[in-house]
Amino acid sequence: MSFMLGITPWPVASAILWIILIVAALYLIRSTAHKTIHAAARGLHRSFKIASKAVSRSEKRLAARNRDVLLAAGREAKERILEREFDRINETVRKDLANYSALHRKLSESIGRIEKDHQEAVDVPPDPPGWVKAVEAVAKMSAQEDRFSVGNILSDIHKSLLRAHKEAMAAYHEASAKRHKLLRHMRPDWRQIQQKLAAVGKSVDSLLDRSITIDRLMQEYEDIVHGQDRAISVLSSSSLVNFFVSAFVLCIAIGGATINFSLIARPMAEMVGGTSLIGNFRTADIAALVIILVEISMGLFLMESLRITRLFPVIGALPDKTRVRMIWITFSILFLLASVEAGLAYMREVLLHDELATSALLRGDAGATATGEYMWITTAAQMGMGFILPFALTFVAIPLETFVHSLRTVIGLIAISLMRALSLMLRLLGNVFLYLGVLLKQVYDLPLFVPLWLEERMTRGAEDDGLLGRVGQ
Amino acid sequence: MKHAILTTLCVLLAACGSETKPRNTGVFMLVDTSGTYTEELTKAEQIIRYTLSRLDATDSFAVARIDTGSFSEKDIVAKTSFDDRPSAVNRQKRLFAQQVNEFVTNADPSPYTDITGGLLQAVEFLNEKGTGKKTILIFSDLKEDLEAGYIRDFDVELGGFEVIALNVTKLRSDNIDPREYLARLEEWQGRVEKTGGQWRVINDLDGLEGLL
Numbered sequence: 001m002s003f004m005l006g007i008t009p010w011p012v013a014s015a016i017l018w019i020i021l022i023v024a025a026l027y028l029i030r031s032t033a034h035k036t037i038h039a040a041a042r043g044l045h046r047s048f049k050i051a052s053k054a055v056s057r058s059e060k061r062l063a064a065r066n067r068d069v070l071l072a073a074g075r076e077a078k079e080r081i082l083e084r085e086f087d088r089i090n091e092t093v094r095k096d097l098a099n100y101s102a103l104h105r106k107l108s109e110s111i112g113r114i115e116k117d118h119q120e121a122v123d124v125p126p127d128p129p130g131w132v133k134a135v136e137a138v139a140k141m142s143a144q145e146d147r148f149s150v151g152n153i154l155s156d157i158h159k160s161l162l163r164a165h166k167e168a169m170a171a172y173h174e175a176s177a178k179r180h181k182l183l184r185h186m187r188p189d190w191r192q193i194q195q196k197l198a199a200v201g202k203s204v205d206s207l208l209d210r211s212i213t214i215d216r217l218m219q220e221y222e223d224i225v226h227g228q229d230r231a232i233s234v235l236s237s238s239s240l241v242n243f244f245v246s247a248f249v250l251c252i253a254i255g256g257a258t259i260n261f262s263l264i265a266r267p268m269a270e271m272v273g274g275t276s277l278i279g280n281f282r283t284a285d286i287a288a289l290v291i292i293l294v295e296i297s298m299g300l301f302l303m304e305s306l307r308i309t310r311l312f313p314v315i316g317a318l319p320d321k322t323r324v325r326m327i328w329i330t331f332s333i334l335f336l337l338a339s340v341e342a343g344l345a346y347m348r349e350v351l352l353h354d355e356l357a358t359s360a361l362l363r364g365d366a367g368a369t370a371t372g373e374y375m376w377i378t379t380a381a382q383m384g385m386g387f388i389l390p391f392a393l394t395f396v397a398i399p400l401e402t403f404v405h406s407l408r409t410v411i412g413l414i415a416i417s418l419m420r421a422l423s424l425m426l427r428l429l430g431n432v433f434l435y436l437g438v439l440l441k442q443v444y445d446l447p448l449f450v451p452l453w454l455e456e457r458m459t460r461g462a463e464d465d466g467l468l469g470r471v472g473q
Numbered sequence: 474m475k476h477a478i479l480t481t482l483c484v485l486l487a488a489c490g491s492e493t494k495p496r497n498t499g500v501f502m503l504v505d506t507s508g509t510y511t512e513e514l515t516k517a518e519q520i521i522r523y524t525l526s527r528l529d530a531t532d533s534f535a536v537a538r539i540d541t542g543s544f545s546e547k548d549i550v551a552k553t554s555f556d557d558r559p560s561a562v563n564r565q566k567r568l569f570a571q572q573v574n575e576f577v578t579n580a581d582p583s584p585y586t587d588i589t590g591g592l593l594q595a596v597e598f599l600n601e602k603g604t605g606k607k608t609i610l611i612f613s614d615l616k617e618d619l620e621a622g623y624i625r626d627f628d629v630e631l632g633g634f635e636v637i638a639l640n641v642t643k644l645r646s647d648n649i650d651p652r653e654y655l656a657r658l659e660e661w662q663g664r665v666e667k668t669g670g671q672w673r674v675i676n677d678l679d680g681l682e683g684l685l
Contacts, residue, residue, distance in 0.1 A: 266559070269530075269557075269558065269559050270558050270559060270560060273530070273557035273558065274529070274530040274557055274558065274559050274562075275496075275497070275529070275530045275531045275557055276557070350560075351559055351560060354559075354560060354563045355559065355563055357563075358563040358566050358567055359526060361567060361570060362522040362523070362525050362526045362566065362570060363522070363526070364519075364522065
């Protein structure tokens with residue numbers, strides 16, 4: 001600094017001289033400096049723009065892939081639902097309509113019986129009364145005939161009429177009773193027909209309902225197949241919901257597995273030793289963890305063999321006989337492991353009591369070792385938990401499958417969002433550098449305001465002179 | 474790819490082959506039975522029980538008395554190396570406590586006090602067990618009183634050992650001249666630290682939390 005200020009005997013003069021020299025130098029290289037700043041800014045701007053475009057392209061590719069994955073998953077899910085609906089329809093048809101011939105026969109028989117009863121119940125016209133012929137015979141008699149004999153004849157006719165009327169009434173009552181009896185016989189047939197028809201109607205209604213559901217599902221399936229935006233939006237949101245719900249259920253399952261672990265880790269030390277280590281972990285802990293993981297694996301295979309989940313296509317594609325065998329094998333292993341766990345849970349309680357008794361003895365407090373009357377409840381509860389938890393963990397397969405499937409989509413969505421943000425940031429940075437170049441040029445010109453002002457004045461003066469010259473000519 | 478697999482295998486083999494330092498603890502407790510110090514044996518029993526409660530599977534523990542000639546296996550009252558299984562450890566602890574109780578009930582006072590011999594016996598026992606941590610507890614007033622003819626004026630190698638003096642009671646002469654008591658403690662500290670051992674004194678038996 002002293003050197004710089006010492007180039008003349010007066011420091012102020014030296015400083016002014018230096019300023020003039022620097023300003024002059026800056027003014028001389030102004031054009032080159034501006035070009036350099038401009039080139040650097042443009043270069044950075046373009047680089048960031050290219051990078052932004054590249055990220056944007058990747059994002060679009062990823063979005064397209066995610067869309068394909070989403071559609072494929074949605075298509076598969078819809079196919080499963082449709083398949084299930086068709087299975088149900090098939091089941092309904094098989095169960096209800098397969099018996100249609102038997103039903104038809106029953107209905108025909110019932111109708112036949114009704115027809116027969118109806119025929120028999122038809123009102124029989126009464127026989128013409130016998131006294132009509134007697135009246136005709138009386139009418140043909142001559143007037144000369146004895147009036148006495150006519151009176152006798154009429155008396156007989158009266159008697160006959162009374163008798164005939166009595167008999168006719170009895171016959172009529174008998175026939176009516178018979179008809180009523182026949183009509184009474186028809187009632188159960190009518191009821192049976194009504195019930196059968198109601199059942200058929202119910203089945204048909206159920207089929208109609210299912211057909212409506214299938215129509216809706218088919219419409220959704222078609223939307224998915226055609227890759228419509230609405231379908232994508234629905235699938236995306238349902239995928240997110242599935243992800244969070246399955247993650248929540250998996251967290252619960254992890255809690256269950258942790259409790260299971262604490263139940264068997266301590267007694268496991270009796271089997272594999274309490275102090276041996278694998279790495280930094282106790283062998284007993286690792287053994288307990290392995291047992292739990294094997295149980296979860298068996299649960300997965302069981303669910304897969306039952307075709308409840310579809311994580312391993314190989315198992316799903318096995319022949320039915322092999323699959324059923326696999327169901328029994330996995331269930332047996334699971335049952336054995338659950339029994340082992342129940343035993344270990346019991347052992348845990350025994351060890352705990354033993355340890356408490358030893359501690360009390362060492363403390364000189366032997367009275368504290370007395371166990372409560374109801375301690376068996378805790379033991380039984382622990383054994384029950386040890387037995388049930390492995391089976392409960394079997395159902396982890398269902399949320400796990402959902403989690404795995406939805407995870408792909410969710411990761412894709414997160415990656416798309418990140419790439420979109422990155423692309424935006426790169427674009428912003430590119431623009432920042434562009435305007436930074438402009439700003440730097442302005443800042444560069446700031447100390448050069450004097451020569452620039454002079455330059456402007458001179459240019460304007462030259463322009464004015466030229467104008468005056470052109471006017472003078 | 475082959476290189477990567479080979480490297481991984483080598484690393485795994487090296488990890489398997491490397492010797493790991495034992496993490497178990499070995500404790501040898503010397504109990505002074507000389508003169509009137511036998512009256513303090515109930516306190517020693519408490520300490521032994523506390524030590525038992527703190528020890529775990531694969532640890533080793535021995536209790537020996539300090540008498541006229543303590544460098545002898547006959548002076549070991551009870552000794553055990555705990556099993557790997559928790560249930561067996563509990564059984565061993567109970568048996569050990571029972572043996573110590575019998576010793577405390579039937580202990581006879583000895584005319585002389587050979588602390589150095591006991592220390593040597595402790596070092597031999599713990600070195601033989603090869604435990605990761607080695608602790609010697611001396612339940613004594615630290616007043617060594619050797620019978621004529623016993624040679625104990627040599628250094629005992631205590632590198633890697635922690636020696637803890639417990640219940641170092643003051644003698645009547647210490648009350649007259651406390652410098653004797655301090656000199657006794659200083660002498661033992663010097664002997665232990667001279668050969669690389671660590672020295673501690675715990676007189677407050679209510680605060681045994683930091684014992685092991």
